[in-house]
Amino acid sequence: MARTATRPTVHRSEHTLTVTAPAEDLYALVADVRRWPAVFEPTVHVCHLAREGRTERFEIWAEVNGEVAHWRSHRVLDPRRLYVSFRQEHSRPPVTSMSGGWLFRRPAGGGTEIVLRHRFTVADDDPAAVARVEEALDRNSARELGALAALTGTGHAVDDLVFSFTDTIPLRGSGGALGAYTFVERAERWADLLPHVARVDLTEPEPGVQWLEMDTVTADGSTHTTRSARICRAPEWIAYKQQRTPRLLSGHSGEWTFAQTSDGPVATARHTVAIDPSGITEVLGPEATTSDARAYLRDALGRNSLATLRHAAEADQRV
Template sequence: MTNTHRAEHQITVQAPAQTVFGLIADVDAWPGVFPPTVHVEVLERTASGERIRIWATANDSVKTWTSRRVLDPEGLRVSFRQEVSQPPVAAMGGEWIVEQLPDSGTLVRLLHDFRAVDDDPEGVEWITRAIDRNSDAELGALKRAAEGAAGSAADALALQFDDVVEVAGDPAEVYDFLYDAGRWDERLPHVTRVGLEESTPGLQLLEMDTLTPNGAVHTTKSVRVCFPSTTIVYKQLRTPALMTVHNGRWQIEKSPSGCTVTSTHTVVLNPEAIVPVLGEGATVEDARTFVRDALGRNSTATMHLAKEHAERSVRER
């Protein structure tokens, strides 16, 4: 019989238990809170639970699985159980337990139980390492988010914005241009180097060097989840210094003239990097403007080149 292995991780958070529980319960917000989570889709939702599909990093790879979660707001607990796991995981479940402490702090315990495929020792070691790494990252991020959840200062560090381009061409051509990021160093002037891995169809690891207007080079590493021929969502694992979180989405929707392409960026700024990057006297508002302009400029340039590609294909038919 396959052995069941167990793990527990915990952290103390200086925030109300309800605040902490709210962050755990709001799975839609996980990509912006928890570093390992790339994308979440809610497949079913009821008053007491939900069925979700998650894409997340595990060690140095990207995995996706389907889970059921049961939410207990009164008991401050969220239990989870994978319905469909990916090797080397044969089965996995667990629970988030939130406990209010007498000193107004909150204890968070994250429990896991799992079985490895064929009880393989290497699989057990891989899963244990992934659970340890991800649990530590998630609990640390939960603490930072909960302790900084209130106030205008936290709100000022977060921004989300869209850029939109209309294309008189085939949506599939636009998608193919955005999907084929391995050629971006040939196609995009602001990209000088690119490396793309796709061991599982639709799951990409993208590393690239990007030029800024002042000639500096930023190296970024992203996970991309691709849904032909409509959507690519991504999360930067390695962000420029000004950002602690950068998630994005390319959305392609049919229109009477062809399609509408929307680039969405969701960012959390790093306040400690503002002065070192932008200079003495720089403010959070300066950083917001700088990041908005830089990201919007690059994504809009990419969409316009995708537009040229799609519209040229129409002319050449």
């Protein structure tokens, strides 16, 4: 007699947090995955694969239990119900399936209850694997709910605090896009080649995943330390997420891209930042505003990334 295969146990988790922010503002943050690396601490990078109507597919890299995990997700957005459903297309072992949803309720007493639900299965219903997944969900869900509460509870409009900008330069050197990519990828040499970099510690636990700790010298001569996770996809792009940010920021992510255009090869640096309003007057003075912080960050971050791009443009002479 043929044996009947047993279905894996579906495990469920639910994490909630009630905040004062409007449900629509919270939904908008969750719906826009392009902002996630700057908003949600675990998220390193998101790359869209397809978008049509209310559905989308994307690749996502995120920190899970101290490592960078990677998967593809499918989502359906429902702005009328303020609901976002998701499922992983290919989960990372020992997880065999993962799905869930974001829901934003309006309690009778006011505010918004954020609800984050997960459903998952693991290979062979291994209890140890279930415990590890539940631990990761508990930790990352709490961080994500906390990030939403913190960003929407500052008294400032989210769009004033979270913004993006880009700088692009042509690559005139004979190394072209590949030479520029190699210069940025080999960041362990930056302390010898870039005037704004004082120290670099680069490790690569697996191909294409890097951890970069760096001391950067600011325009006033002071030094701050950042630590970033980097995802490298030769020869087209390198994405990064700062795990340790300067005082003025609650989040900072970015991407270096290298492309061949009709006018020749170009390199682009893109930044997405989330300002920490509590640091504005401490860093910029008692009269400083969010507008001052935006201008300061645009100048400081843009200046450093442009310096890196200009050196990358001469990569054929330096690498």
